[in-house]
Amino acid sequence: MTLLCRTAENLYWMGRHLERAESVTRLVREHTALITDLPISSGVGWDCLLAIPGETELFLQRYDVADEANVMTYLLADHANASSLVSSMSWARENLRTTRATMPRETWRILNELSRYTTESAAQGVSRGGRHEFCERVVGGCQRLSGFLAGSMGRDPAWRFYQLGVQTERADMTSRVLDVRAGALVSLRHAHDGAFADSQWVSLLRSLDGLQLYRRLTRSLVEGDRVVGFVLGEALFPRSIGSCLQTVADLLEDLPHTAGSEQARAAARTARQRLGELPAAGWTPEMIHDEADRIQLSLAALDLVVNAVYFHLEGPLATAPGAISA
Amino acid sequence: MTEPADAATPEETTRYGDGTGDPAGSADRNGSFDGYDPTGWYDELVEGSGMPRAAARELLAHLQSLTLDELRARQRAAEIDIAASGITFSLYSEAEGNIDRAWPFDVIPRVFSSTEWARIEVGLAQRLRAINLFIDDLYHDQVSLRDGIVPRELLESSPGWRPECVGISPAHQVWAHICGSDLVRDRDGSMYVLEDNLRVPSGVSYMLENRLVTKRVFAELFERQSIRPVDRYADDLLATLRSLSARPDPMVVVLTPGVYNSAYFEHSFLAMQMGVELAEGADLFVEDDVVFLRTIEGPQRVDVIYRRVDDAFLDPEVFRPDSVLGVRGLMRAWTAGNVAIANAPGTGVADDKAVYCFVPDLIRYFLAEEPVLDNVPTWRCEDPTHLSHVLANLEQLVVKPTNESGGKGLLIGPHATRAEIDDYRVRLRAEPRGWVAQPMLSLSVAPTLTPGGVEPRHLDLRPFTLQGATTRVTAGGLTRIALRRGSLVVNSSQGGGSKDTWIVDTP
Numbered sequence: 001m002t003l004l005c006r007t008a009e010n011l012y013w014m015g016r017h018l019e020r021a022e023s024v025t026r027l028v029r030e031h032t033a034l035i036t037d038l039p040i041s042s043g044v045g046w047d048c049l050l051a052i053p054g055e056t057e058l059f060l061q062r063y064d065v066a067d068e069a070n071v072m073t074y075l076l077a078d079h080a081n082a083s084s085l086v087s088s089m090s091w092a093r094e095n096l097r098t099t100r101a102t103m104p105r106e107t108w109r110i111l112n113e114l115s116r117y118t119t120e121s122a123a124q125g126v127s128r129g130g131r132h133e134f135c136e137r138v139v140g141g142c143q144r145l146s147g148f149l150a151g152s153m154g155r156d157p158a159w160r161f162y163q164l165g166v167q168t169e170r171a172d173m174t175s176r177v178l179d180v181r182a183g184a185l186v187s188l189r190h191a192h193d194g195a196f197a198d199s200q201w202v203s204l205l206r207s208l209d210g211l212q213l214y215r216r217l218t219r220s221l222v223e224g225d226r227v228v229g230f231v232l233g234e235a236l237f238p239r240s241i242g243s244c245l246q247t248v249a250d251l252l253e254d255l256p257h258t259a260g261s262e263q264a265r266a267a268a269r270t271a272r273q274r275l276g277e278l279p280a281a282g283w284t285p286e287m288i289h290d291e292a293d294r295i296q297l298s299l300a301a302l303d304l305v306v307n308a309v310y311f312h313l314e315g316p317l318a319t320a321p322g323a324i325s326a
Numbered sequence: 327m328t329e330p331a332d333a334a335t336p337e338e339t340t341r342y343g344d345g346t347g348d349p350a351g352s353a354d355r356n357g358s359f360d361g362y363d364p365t366g367w368y369d370e371l372v373e374g375s376g377m378p379r380a381a382a383r384e385l386l387a388h389l390q391s392l393t394l395d396e397l398r399a400r401q402r403a404a405e406i407d408i409a410a411s412g413i414t415f416s417l418y419s420e421a422e423g424n425i426d427r428a429w430p431f432d433v434i435p436r437v438f439s440s441t442e443w444a445r446i447e448v449g450l451a452q453r454l455r456a457i458n459l460f461i462d463d464l465y466h467d468q469v470s471l472r473d474g475i476v477p478r479e480l481l482e483s484s485p486g487w488r489p490e491c492v493g494i495s496p497a498h499q500v501w502a503h504i505c506g507s508d509l510v511r512d513r514d515g516s517m518y519v520l521e522d523n524l525r526v527p528s529g530v531s532y533m534l535e536n537r538l539v540t541k542r543v544f545a546e547l548f549e550r551q552s553i554r555p556v557d558r559y560a561d562d563l564l565a566t567l568r569s570l571s572a573r574p575d576p577m578v579v580v581l582t583p584g585v586y587n588s589a590y591f592e593h594s595f596l597a598m599q600m601g602v603e604l605a606e607g608a609d610l611f612v613e614d615d616v617v618f619l620r621t622i623e624g625p626q627r628v629d630v631i632y633r634r635v636d637d638a639f640l641d642p643e644v645f646r647p648d649s650v651l652g653v654r655g656l657m658r659a660w661t662a663g664n665v666a667i668a669n670a671p672g673t674g675v676a677d678d679k680a681v682y683c684f685v686p687d688l689i690r691y692f693l694a695e696e697p698v699l700d701n702v703p704t705w706r707c708e709d710p711t712h713l714s715h716v717l718a719n720l721e722q723l724v725v726k727p728t729n730e731s732g733g734k735g736l737l738i739g740p741h742a743t744r745a746e747i748d749d750y751r752v753r754l755r756a757e758p759r760g761w762v763a764q765p766m767l768s769l770s771v772a773p774t775l776t777p778g779g780v781e782p783r784h785l786d787l788r789p790f791t792l793q794g795a796t797t798r799v800t801a802g803g804l805t806r807i808a809l810r811r812g813s814l815v816v817n818s819s820q821g822g823g824s825k826d827t828w829i830v831d832t833p
Contacts, residue, residue: 002577002603002619002621002623002626003621003622003623004603004605004609004619004620004621004622005609005620005621005622006606006608006609006620007603007604008622094585097585097590097594098585098594098604100594100595100598100604101580101594101597101598101602101603101604102598105598108411108412109410109411109412112410112411112412113410116409157622161622255622256622256623258622258623258624310622313620313624
């Protein structure tokens with residue numbers, strides 16, 4: 001089994017872009033459902049959807065108000081926004097285009113269809129009436145693709161790099177959702193004006209596709225500290241940061257142990273370990289923010305090491321006589 | 327070269343295009359072929375008498391049982407399938423840069439009888455074997471030049487000649503491992519070879535995709551008759567490429583110029599079908615005259631490169647120093663015999679329309695056989711008597727540059743303006759070596775679904791021939807059609823389309 005460095009990098013990014021497309025769409029879908037339920041007096045607006053992916057500043061360079069139409073356009077349909085849904089899809093498609101030979105043939109067909117649908121129907125997603133259906137189809141399409149790959153791809157390095165991208169992006173997004181949404185909700189609890197906090201915690205879990213599992217595992221009400229613990233570390237929840245990091249550590253363990261790769265494995269282990277040592281209750285907004293920050297920094301560091309070890313081994317590393325395997 | 331006589335009696339079978347234009351279907355239901363009239367052309371599916379050719383009988387009966395609307399629904403299904411599968415070709419436009427277009431496809435297949443195809447297959451294999459012996463001779467003893475089979479000046483003036491290749495001996499004496507020949511049929515039914523594409527011929531992936539689409543859209547037809555499958559091509563190509571290396575379990579890669587090349591779809595398609603890596607120049611490097619691939623596990627040795635990059639860009643050390651598409655040192659590795667390159671560098675010397683003229687002579691000379699397939703009669707303007715004939719008859723001839731592909735730079739005399747003809751007269755006189763001329767063939771037609779119903783459209787065929795340790799020919803090839811009425815231009819970059827090509831067993 002041979003895998004080109006360039007192909008490995010493209011697979012990794014395809015995984016990241018697809019995961020980003022799915023999670024942004026799910027966020028949009030759940031936030032729309034939440035806002036439809038909440039009275040205007042709740043003060044919940046659309047701007048937090050910009051804060052989660054860290055896009056507020058870029059948004060304000062090109063739009064004046066963060067109203068529904070602008071935020072939806074920016075997140076779903078704006079080709080000039082490099083992390084919008086349509087951009088993520090077309091990046092994923094470009095990444096797949098150059099890695100098609102390593103993927104099951106049907107992959108291209110599914111992604112091509114999905115990417116065409118997304119681009120052609122993004123306007124439907126911007127309008128509130130058509131949004132739910134649009135989001136369902138996009139999330140469904142992403143899941144069809146990931147389900148197809150899970151069922152048909154060999155568990156070879158190509159799979160591992162694709163999964164590495166998915167899991168890294170997933171951990172990143174979960175940490176951002178936690179930071180922005182949970183941070184705000186925890187402060188509501190302390191101010192005794194959390195009349196609608198319950199439905200917002202529910203919405204947070206929904207946007208991570210974790211509500212049902214949370215209820216079955218905890219057999220309790222949706223309650224702030226428990227949700228934070230669940231999202232951070234629940235080993236059985238596939239979108240918890242702990243699960244993602246555990247998977248990343250396992251994937252790295254199974255990739256070739258080449259020069260410098262121990263650094264990547266060590267970084268993943270350390271980040272995972274820390275999550276096991278967090279408090280079970282008493283979360284303040286500052287604590288959540290600090291933790292999310294720490295997680296994002298370790299993910300960024302991990303990304304850099306993987307880049308250097310597997311994607312861009314230039315010069316001496318690539319040509320050192322000891323490294324030649326033929 | 328004519329089809330076996332049709333055994334069916336006229337009473338049993340619908341007639342197509344008897345010249346009257348009268349509907350031929352039954353009274354209560356109009357078949358999609360009602361009014362189809364290819365009179366005046368050689369039709370691939372219909373005989374001059376208006377009867378279906380034997381190999382096309384099942385197909386035509388089925389198509390006639392559909393109404394035009396039903397046939398259009400099949401065409402739409404095929405187009406949706408093509409869009410969903412992302413079968414595209416790229417066009418370069420000044421305004422938009424590279425754009426991907428859906429592959430233009432006509433749902434009605436073009437049919438050969440297996441008897442006729444057997445002969446074509448022999449002819450194509452014969453041609454490529456002779457061409458390879460000729461190239462090998464050019465880079466070694468040049469006996470064919472000494473014996474006057476091909477004029478020496480032709481070689482010396484060929485832009486495809488690579489002095490760097492003199493004395494190199496590729497495996498099996500084969501230089502052109504993959505050849506895409508263009509075949510056309512004239513009004514009288516004779517097949518001619520129009521040209522042999524030996525550099526980096528493309529189109530085979532579309533041949534394979536066309537079949538997949540047709541099988542989805544016309545599944546029922548494949549049950550009723552024996553149509554030769556085409557999907558062996560990837561295995562055949564891989565076997566051919568592997569036979570070029572003496573090392574056990576050789577590593578094969580496809581070398582592509584990258585995602586912006588117009589044939590990228592095909593490069594990736596073939597790599598995927600063969601299960602080999604699709605590499606760009608930057609993925610390869612040469613050390614101690616050995617080629618390596620940059621992989622996540624470190625460098626891995628490469629034994630065979632199926633390159634889809636032109637000679638000029640292969641190795642900046644030897645050819646164009648500004649090329650970023652190739653691999654520095656690749657020619658050293660090839661010369662040292664440490665890597666096989668398909669097609670071999672220097673092969674282009676035979677992909678020259680002036681050399682083409684001599685292929686029948688080369689077959690007689692190297693193989694001591696009579697050519698099975700004929701060339702289109704061709705005048706080489708380099709020869710003064712040929713040139714004066716061409717200049718006197720420009721209005722009737724098709725003039726082609728000797729070293730272009732994709733239908734570029736053509737003058738079609740009968741369709742040209744006075745000014746264009748005068749312009750070519752000057753260009754031919756100035757540089758006779760650069761041009762050949764051929765009579766305007768009356769290309770055969772086949773029924774094609776058009777906005778106005780089923781109508782005849784002109785077509786050609788590009789089969790692919792492989793030569794390594796053995797020689798193999800595709801079962802059929804890529805049929806290209808001119809979509810506009812009366813047009814003879816089949817190139818997809820210039821508004822051409824394509825059809826599935828069937829080799830059908832006839833009783």
